[in-house]
Structures are given as C-alpha cells and as structure tokens.
Amino acid sequence: MGWFLGLGFGVYGWNQTWSGNVPADVGRPGLFADMAASLERAGFDYMMLEDSSVVPDVYGGSMEHSLRTGIVRFDPVPLVPLLASRTSRIGIIATVATTFYPPFLAARLFSTLDHVTKGRVGINLVTASPHAAAQNYGLDKHVEHDLRYTMAAEWMQLVGELWDSWEDGALRMDEAAGVFVDHEKVHPVHFEGRFHRSRGPLNTLPGPQRRPVVCQAGGSPAGRELAAAHADTVVSAVVGVEAMKEYREDMSRRAIAHGRGPEDIKILFLVDPVLGDTxxxxxxxxxxxxxxxxxxxxxxxxxxxxxxxxxxxxxxxxxxxxxxxxxxxxxxxxxxxxxxxxxxxxxxxxxxxRRVVESIELVGSAETVAAQMQEAMEYAGGDGFLIGSAPTRRTIAEIADGLAPVLRRRGLIRDGYPHDSFRENLLAY
Known part of the structure; x- marks a missing residue:
C-alpha cells in the first residue's frame, strides 16, 4: 500500500469540508508528518510526493484559475527528512524531473537523503510535460514526449553509475592505519552520453540502500519501457480490471526483456476509496x-x-x-x-x-471496499494499491484506522516491517 500525494507538498481541499486548517497547514510539515506516522501505523509501504515546477496556465491561457483555487506546490525534497524524523520504517518518495535536474545533483542529493533517512528514501522519475515548466529552466519549449523518455533513460543510467562509483568496502574508517576511505575502491565514471556528461565519482558515501528506491508512473509505451528497465515500484492509473491485468502482464514481459524478474517491480494501481459506516x-x-x-x-x-x-x-x-x-x-x-x-x-x-486517480471504483463500508480490492487484485495481478485521495485529516483517519485494519485481518497488507530499509521491506512483501 502507498499514498500518492498528487499535489506533493502543497494545498489539499482548500475551501472544502474537512480542510479548515489549511491556513495553519500551508507550507508547514505538520499535516504530512502526522500522515506519515498514521500510515506507518497502518502498515503502508510508502508515501509518494508528486511535484511540478509551474503554476498551471494552459486553461484560459492564464494562471488565474490555478492561483484562485490554491494550486501551489512547495519543493518536496526538504520535507523528506522531516517525515523520516516522525517515523522509522515507512518509505518516503520525492519527485524529480529528469529533464531539468542534472544527474550528478540528483545522485548526490538522494544519496545524502538515504543517509539522513537511514535508508528510507525513494526517487520518483518524471519527465514533466508543460512548456511553461521547461521555460522555467531556460528552454524555449518542452522536449517532445518520446525524446524526453530517451533522455530519462540515459539520465538514469548515469545516476546509477554515480551511485555505484564507490565499491563495497571502500569505507574503512581505520584509525590505526589512518585510512578513512580506500581510494582504490572509488572510481570516476567518465560518462559521455548523447544528452549528459559527468566525470564522477560522487563525493558522498554510499547510502544504506546504495540505490534509493526508484518509482515511475509508466503509462505510455516509452514510460513503461523506462519503468521496466529501472523502477522498483510503478504507479498505474489504467481503468478497469481488464486494463489492470493487461498492464501487469505487459510490465512482466518488459521486465523479463531487461533481465529482471516480474517480482522486482511492485505495481500499485491508483484508487480513491469512498468509505462510509454502511x-x-x-x-x-x-x-x-x-x-x-x-x-x-x-x-x-x-x-x-x-x-x-x-x-x-x-x-x-x-x-x-x-x-x-x-x-x-x-x-x-x-x-x-x-x-x-x-x-x-x-x-x-x-x-x-473521468478522474485520473481511479483504476477501479471503490465504494462502501471498510469491509466492502476491502473485499472489492481483494477481488480486483486476485484477478488482475499487480502488487497493491496507491491511495490517491486528498490527504485531509478525516481521509487519513478513514484509511489508516478504518480500511487498513480490515485489509490486515484479511491478510492483504503487512502487519509489521521486518527490515530497516525501504527497499528491503518493499521487495519482501
């Protein structure tokens, strides 16, 4: 189980019922830290913080609607250590746009976060789509869709090589010999690609996971291919159990083609449950x-x-x-x-x-919704669900304290975390 925060570290449900604390919450970590603690208690694998670098202005050619309705986002990366400080096991995924982040910056940043979180950080790869976002980073317009994914694949290759630029055992901290790091086990990467170049190595120590968990929302053929090659967990919003089944089978074939096993990629389908006492x-x-x-x-x-x-x-x-x-x-x-x-x-x-957070409709009491989730997953395959509901305190409580215990009684979600790191827990269940 995971939770997809579609506005990242932003504003949810402004001016609606059960969001009256927005003036006190906006730009502050309290709501999200409380949420992380609740979801860890519920046995969730991760929270995923989406992000964007633009005030949307396509509709009506103006920012007016976005700003009037509170469509703002803060950078999710600084939130990660604060969420980690309130929890001990749940994974925390922050989004990075591969088109705009230099690979060395991303590799170093998430290696650092891996240390800070004690091995519980993940990175969500997006290529971004608005032209306005590209213009914020100095481009005249955004790169064509499939080319963005070609660039992202090379980006991920380089980031992976930077994470691996330190061999196992490089860190010695041998006070008697006066050797902190064995320099013969740290190597430049001298990467020369079509889009990216980097000398390397990283000047950070390898994190507890070495490779933070990689997340990707692979929907298009290009996106699915990127996910099959690099992702540890994939977000899908395909609609209906037949489409879910096709997606799982397609991603399994793609994973095998990349020399990976289907079990190496945890596929979670987006849902927005509507719960009631009856x-x-x-x-x-x-x-x-x-x-x-x-x-x-x-x-x-x-x-x-x-x-x-x-x-x-x-x-x-x-x-x-x-x-x-x-x-x-x-x-x-x-x-x-x-x-x-x-x-x-x-x-x-x-x-x-049509909304983009519902692979299947889930409506009913906690018992009914849990049964619907079980039936859909047994038919379609996949590994679980990603809650896409707006995280108000009411919704968080309904899921963490209402739905999750029922799922656990059915044996459908974890009742504990056997490992310390995000990656180990994710792949163990």
Whole structure:
C-alpha cells in the first residue's frame, strides 16, 4: 500500500469540508508528518510526493484559475527528512524531473537523503510535460514526449553509475592505519552520453540502500519501457480490471526483456476509496462527490488542460470531445480521455465523469471496499494499491484506522516491517 500525494507538498481541499486548517497547514510539515506516522501505523509501504515546477496556465491561457483555487506546490525534497524524523520504517518518495535536474545533483542529493533517512528514501522519475515548466529552466519549449523518455533513460543510467562509483568496502574508517576511505575502491565514471556528461565519482558515501528506491508512473509505451528497465515500484492509473491485468502482464514481459524478474517491480494501481459506516452511506457520499465534480466543470477542464497541454476553455463543452492526438502531455492519460470520449460523448460528459486517480471504483463500508480490492487484485495481478485521495485529516483517519485494519485481518497488507530499509521491506512483501 502507498499514498500518492498528487499535489506533493502543497494545498489539499482548500475551501472544502474537512480542510479548515489549511491556513495553519500551508507550507508547514505538520499535516504530512502526522500522515506519515498514521500510515506507518497502518502498515503502508510508502508515501509518494508528486511535484511540478509551474503554476498551471494552459486553461484560459492564464494562471488565474490555478492561483484562485490554491494550486501551489512547495519543493518536496526538504520535507523528506522531516517525515523520516516522525517515523522509522515507512518509505518516503520525492519527485524529480529528469529533464531539468542534472544527474550528478540528483545522485548526490538522494544519496545524502538515504543517509539522513537511514535508508528510507525513494526517487520518483518524471519527465514533466508543460512548456511553461521547461521555460522555467531556460528552454524555449518542452522536449517532445518520446525524446524526453530517451533522455530519462540515459539520465538514469548515469545516476546509477554515480551511485555505484564507490565499491563495497571502500569505507574503512581505520584509525590505526589512518585510512578513512580506500581510494582504490572509488572510481570516476567518465560518462559521455548523447544528452549528459559527468566525470564522477560522487563525493558522498554510499547510502544504506546504495540505490534509493526508484518509482515511475509508466503509462505510455516509452514510460513503461523506462519503468521496466529501472523502477522498483510503478504507479498505474489504467481503468478497469481488464486494463489492470493487461498492464501487469505487459510490465512482466518488459521486465523479463531487461533481465529482471516480474517480482522486482511492485505495481500499485491508483484508487480513491469512498468509505462510509454502511454501504448505503458510502454510495450517498459518492453521489454527492460526483454531483460536486460535475458542477465544477471549470475545475475539471483546467485539470484536463494541465495534463494534456491543450486549452479546453476554447471548446464547446457540449460538443464531442475534440481530437487530442497532437498533445505533448501525459500520453497515457490523454489516451484514457480519448477512449472515454468514444461514441460521440461530449467534452462535458468526459470532464464530469473521468478522474485520473481511479483504476477501479471503490465504494462502501471498510469491509466492502476491502473485499472489492481483494477481488480486483486476485484477478488482475499487480502488487497493491496507491491511495490517491486528498490527504485531509478525516481521509487519513478513514484509511489508516478504518480500511487498513480490515485489509490486515484479511491478510492483504503487512502487519509489521521486518527490515530497516525501504527497499528491503518493499521487495519482501
């Protein structure tokens, strides 16, 4: 089990029920530190902090909607040690855009965090998609989608070589001999790639994991290939149990082609459970949520604009979904929107019904939802679920203290952490 924080270290549910503490929480670690402690108590494997380097301005060609509704993000990396200080076992994953982070900087930063967290950090690889984000890093526009992933594969190769630039046993700390590090076991990498160059070696000691856990949201063919080659855990938002089953089988084939075993990659599917004391109460809550989502057409269109790079304010919402084939955005999500628009469905219908945090619908009491999760996973394969719900204190308690104990009674989630490091615990279950 994991939790996907889609706005990273940002604002959740502003001006909505159960988010009244946002003025006190914004930009401060308290909510997220409390969340980390709760999820560790619940037996979660990790928290994953998404990130972005842009104030979204595709919708309406303006930042107005984003800023008015609180779409802001703080850099998640400084939050990692603070979450680690409140916990002892749960993994903490922070996002890095491979297109913008120099490989040496990322390798050194996450090696350092591996020490600071005592072996519990992970790195989530994204290539980013908005042109505005690329412009914040000095580019005229963003790189074409598949080329971004070609660059990311080389980036990851170099980062891996930097993490391995110290041999096992290089650290001696032999006071009698006066030798701290055996210099013959530390090597430059002299990497010369198409996109990246680095002399190496790292000037940090290898971390407890040596290689922090690598996470990736592999949706498009290029993304799946990157994940199969390098990721330890993968986030998927494919829709429906048949698509989940196909995804697991496809990733298994890709992993084998890269000389890895399917068990080396833990695949978690995004969900947003709606819980209630009874099934009826949960269905009523779901209905209220759907009505609120449908009524907020502007918000739905703004979200679609961000992930696709297309300004949906320009289109008639009651006309059929426009052609999205020219998008340079998140290809798997764009393809999902296009599929949802089949049969002449209107833009309004697609925007009102499709959200990107639900591989399957989970609605009911904790017992009912746990049974739904078990049934879906037994059919589709995969390894678990990534909660994509907005982390208000109410939602955190519902999942950590309501759903998780039921899953544990069914033998579906861990009841402890047998190892010290994130990687060992992740791969052990």
């Amino acid at each position: 099934d009826r109460a949960a269905r009523e809550r779901k209905q209220r949520r759907e009505e609120a989502h449908a009524a907020n057409l502007e918000g739905a269109l703004a979200g679609m604009s961000y992930v696709s790079g297309m300004d949906f304010s320009k289109f008639d919402p009651d006309a059929p979904l426009p052609d999205m084939s020219g998008s340079n955005g998140h290809q798997s999500t764009v393809a999902d929107y296009a599929k949802a628009g089949g049969g002449g469905r209107t833009l309004r219908e697609v925007a009102a019904t």
